[in-house]
Amino acid sequence: MSKAGRQPVIGVFDSGFGGLTVLRALIERLPQARYAFLGDTARLPYGSKSRRTIARYAAQSAQFLVREQGAEFMVIACNTASALALDAIQDAVPVPVLGVIEPGASAAQGASASGDVMVIATDATVHSHAYAAACQARGLRAIEKACPLLVPLVEEGWTTHPVTAEVIRIYLGELRAQAAAEGLKPDTLVLGCTHYPLLRRLIEQVLANNSASGVRVIDSAESTAETAVKLFNGRAAAQPGGALAQTEIRCFATDSVKKFERLGSRFLERPVGRVELIDLGG
Amino acid sequence: MSKAGRQPVIGVFDSGFGGLTVLRALIERLPQARYAFLGDTARLPYGSKSRRTIARYAAQSAQFLVREQGAEFMVIACNTASALALDAIQDAVPVPVLGVIEPGASAAQGASASGDVMVIATDATVHSHAYAAACQARGLRAIEKACPLLVPLVEEGWTTHPVTAEVIRIYLGELRAQAAAEGLKPDTLVLGCTHYPLLRRLIEQVLANNSASGVRVIDSAESTAETAVKLFNGRAAAQPGGALAQTEIRCFATDSVKKFERLGSRFLERPVGRVELIDLGG
Numbered sequence: 001m002s003k004a005g006r007q008p009v010i011g012v013f014d015s016g017f018g019g020l021t022v023l024r025a026l027i028e029r030l031p032q033a034r035y036a037f038l039g040d041t042a043r044l045p046y047g048s049k050s051r052r053t054i055a056r057y058a059a060q061s062a063q064f065l066v067r068e069q070g071a072e073f074m075v076i077a078c079n080t081a082s083a084l085a086l087d088a089i090q091d092a093v094p095v096p097v098l099g100v101i102e103p104g105a106s107a108a109q110g111a112s113a114s115g116d117v118m119v120i121a122t123d124a125t126v127h128s129h130a131y132a133a134a135c136q137a138r139g140l141r142a143i144e145k146a147c148p149l150l151v152p153l154v155e156e157g158w159t160t161h162p163v164t165a166e167v168i169r170i171y172l173g174e175l176r177a178q179a180a181a182e183g184l185k186p187d188t189l190v191l192g193c194t195h196y197p198l199l200r201r202l203i204e205q206v207l208a209n210n211s212a213s214g215v216r217v218i219d220s221a222e223s224t225a226e227t228a229v230k231l232f233n234g235r236a237a238a239q240p241g242g243a244l245a246q247t248e249i250r251c252f253a254t255d256s257v258k259k260f261e262r263l264g265s266r267f268l269e270r271p272v273g274r275v276e277l278i279d280l281g282g
Numbered sequence: 283m284s285k286a287g288r289q290p291v292i293g294v295f296d297s298g299f300g301g302l303t304v305l306r307a308l309i310e311r312l313p314q315a316r317y318a319f320l321g322d323t324a325r326l327p328y329g330s331k332s333r334r335t336i337a338r339y340a341a342q343s344a345q346f347l348v349r350e351q352g353a354e355f356m357v358i359a360c361n362t363a364s365a366l367a368l369d370a371i372q373d374a375v376p377v378p379v380l381g382v383i384e385p386g387a388s389a390a391q392g393a394s395a396s397g398d399v400m401v402i403a404t405d406a407t408v409h410s411h412a413y414a415a416a417c418q419a420r421g422l423r424a425i426e427k428a429c430p431l432l433v434p435l436v437e438e439g440w441t442t443h444p445v446t447a448e449v450i451r452i453y454l455g456e457l458r459a460q461a462a463a464e465g466l467k468p469d470t471l472v473l474g475c476t477h478y479p480l481l482r483r484l485i486e487q488v489l490a491n492n493s494a495s496g497v498r499v500i501d502s503a504e505s506t507a508e509t510a511v512k513l514f515n516g517r518a519a520a521q522p523g524g525a526l527a528q529t530e531i532r533c534f535a536t537d538s539v540k541k542f543e544r545l546g547s548r549f550l551e552r553p554v555g556r557v558e559l560i561d562l563g564g
Binding site: 041042044048049050148149151152153155156163166167170255256259 | 323324326330331332430431433434435437438445448449452537538541
């Protein structure tokens with residue numbers, strides 16, 4: 001698939017830069033690939049927009065990565081776009097496209113013994129009920145909760161702050177009470193937002209401090225990267241020894257390049273370098 | 283100015299629905315006017331966009347209120363648009379246009395004895411330094427702080443929550459420490475975001491509990507409404523006895539009508555009723 005002598009390009013797309021957690025998980029598993037990441041920061045948040053608008057924006061973004069950056073594989077590292085526009089993106093580009101929701105639900109299926117799963121996500125993702133549907137399709141019962149304060153807390157850098165621990169305690173307390181009221185015995189918690197991996201340790205601490213240490217935490221960024229590796233199986237990128245090659249990353253954004261550069265490295269766990277500003281139009 | 287026998291229409295514009303706090307303050311003072319409020323919710327947040335884009339969006343919104351709703355007076359109840367696009371809006375419509383920043387700075391000037399003022403606002407407003415400039419023009423020294431968690435806390439409905447009190451305590455503690463380090467003795471705090479009036483009581487409590495009960499809180503929504511009343515002086519809307527007439531309010535939004543309807547009444551302190559969806563284009 002890849003051009004002579006070069007590693008294939010994996011395109012990773014998000015409405016913002018939260019999807020860098022998915023890119024981080026991909027790099028960990030496929031360090032020898034080349035990556036092109038696009039954050040459509042000029043048009044975020046997708047969550048408040050109609051399905052038709054989101055599909056148009058996401059398709060344009062995927063086309064940029066495939067046509068102009070040569071991506072041979074697309075990862076949609078955006079819950080809203082995965083929930084509402086995966087079909088539209090698949091129609092728009094001639095390469096395989098993977099979203100974050102199905103891998104998250106599959107990992108929950110693998111982890112849950114009770115078959116009851118909790119999902120925390122943004123308001124938009126919860127309202128789409130995409131995780132509930134993907135869980136149901138796997139015979140799981142899912143209960144979802146919107147946690148709108150968690151993204152701003154992560155962006156404020158308060159990922160180990162007592163205030164954030166208290167907010168998580170409140171949200172998870174409400175979610176577990178709601179699960180109990182509905183007769184569910186959840187043993188698995190899906191992080192259904194690309195910002196939440198930065199809170200994983202704090203979430204696990206809060207669970208442990210509230211007699212819920214048995215609850216398994218599923219990070220859909222990790223699950224998505226694992227699924228991507230399987231889909232890549234047999235390709236050049238998965239060649240043993242390839243890890244010696246240096247990872248190549250190019251980051252693009254449609255606006256707010258400075259915020260992306262400033263906060264992005266926390267998500268990627270390495271410098272994002274210079275972020276290139278591009279214009280995808282209205 | 284107003285059409286035969288009818289009260290004049292006051293147009294109020296915001297990128298979202300936070301500006302409803304300005305509308306609430308206007309209604310309190312001019313209950314007999316007719317109001318047309320537009321939240322450009324499809325294109326928020328303005329804060330991450332360029333000045334040119336914000337000017338175009340704000341001008342389109344003002345034109346809708348003036349041309350299609352007959353507004354004879356425009357209040358820009360949006361800090362970002364007031365900071366970056368007031369001139370463009372004034373050029374775009376043939377009616378008087380009032381922003382929120384100048385009235386806030388004038389009220390601070392009236393309230394401050396030391397001449398040193400603190401301003402809390404969103405990231406975008408702080409980065410514009412519009413309040414600092416308006417304060418400086420009045421001989422005040424201003425120190426600004428972005429408080430990005432406060433809008434999501436208000437939208438979560440946690441306006442009296444201990445978590446919110448703690449976040450305010452941290453932000454104000456950092457702001458006062460920064461002021462002290464710069465040799466300022468601030469005696470006035472400007473609420474430079476239309477969401478913050480919902481936190482006014484909590485902010486005053488936190489100040490009182492931290493030996494800062496002498497700090498005067500200036501709500502720029504209130505200051506803007508007071509300035510609007512002065513500018514309206516002599517118009518039909520200010521006629522005594524007019525208060526007997528019922529307030530007429532029409533609310534418009536470019537997207538997310540449900541969130542507007544659900545949260546708007548908290549800001550307006552009365553039901554917002556049905557919000558009409560309009561399309562202003564890309």
